[in-house]
Structures are given as C-alpha cells and as structure tokens.
Amino acid sequence: MPSEPTRRKRHRLDKRVYAQTGTIGLLTACTDARRPLFSNPDHADYVVDELRRLHSDAWRVFGYCVMPDHVHTLVLNADGSLVDFMRLFKGRTTRNLRGRVTGTIWQRSFHDHLIRRNEDITATLKYMLDNPVRAGLIDDWTQYRWSGSLMWPEIDPGFFEVNPKDVLWNEIFAL
Helix, strand or coil, X not given: CCCCCCCCCCXXXXXXXXXXXXXXXXXXXXXXXXXXXXXXXXXXXXXXXXXXXXXXXXXXXXXXXXXXXXXXXXXXXXXXXXXXXXXXXXXXXHHHHECCECCCCECCCCEEEECCCCCCHHHHHHHHHCHHHHCCCCCCHHHCCXXXXXXXXXXXXXXXXXXXXXXXXXXXXXX
C-alpha cells in the first residue's frame, strides 16, 4: 500500500492572530545557512535603517538586536500585520543588500513568540538586548551599536527601573 505524502508541519498561527491590533511579537529572522552577513557594519546599518523606516503608525518597534547571523525585533502591531512587517523587512533588506551580498540572504521563514498580557515585556526586551553579551561580542548591552529601541530611543539600564512591567503595559495600552 503506497504511503501518503508527508505534509509539512504548519508552524504559523492563523494569520488573523498576527493582524490583531495590539499583538506584540518577538520576531527572529535568521540569515540563510546562518551566515554572519551582519558582521559587516554596513550590512548591519542597512538592517537598522530598514527597521527605522518600518517603525510607523502600523508597527511600533519596541526593541531590536542585529546579530551577525540573525535579527530580533520586538514589534507591536498597531495597524497592520506582524507577518506583513516581517515580509516587508526581509524583502526590503534583501533589495538593499543585493549586489553587496552573494546568494540568498534570509532563511525561508521566521520564528515568532507572541507576547501574552501576563508576560513581563521588560524581561523580554532585556533578554533581547543582552543577546550580544551572551554571544561574547561585548561586555555590556549599551555598548552594542546595533540594538536598541525605536519606541524608547533613550533606553539604558535605568529604563527598566523607571518602567517596570506594569508601567510599560499601561503605556502600550494607551497607544
């Protein structure tokens, strides 16, 4: 008896979840074959520039961290879809880097973790910003040129003391 063709496991939630206003996602896009394309400062700068362009009324970039072989973003969907955010981000960075990088730039999909209302958003933001420290690239996250927040540009270690979890969630609900 012939076997049935294997189906690819669906890893994405229903697309309507990503389009809900107020949804916050920790989105991670990896480079193809985990090549360290963003070790090149110019390439990392292009990525940050594109995040600045996408930070708008549709999407609020609470935090980002460009690592040599992947990019983390903490994004609020204000009037769009998180899937569209990632599609635009990857498409635009690919166009910007075309001719500077050979081969495919991004892996096919992206990883997402949708932040629930009871989660500590400050812990998620700190975890993301500490990524280059854990990777041994720097000693303190404030030294890293390719991470930060477009929503709170003056983010520093004191930010987390002044803005605990409840304060940030209240600010987010007010948006």
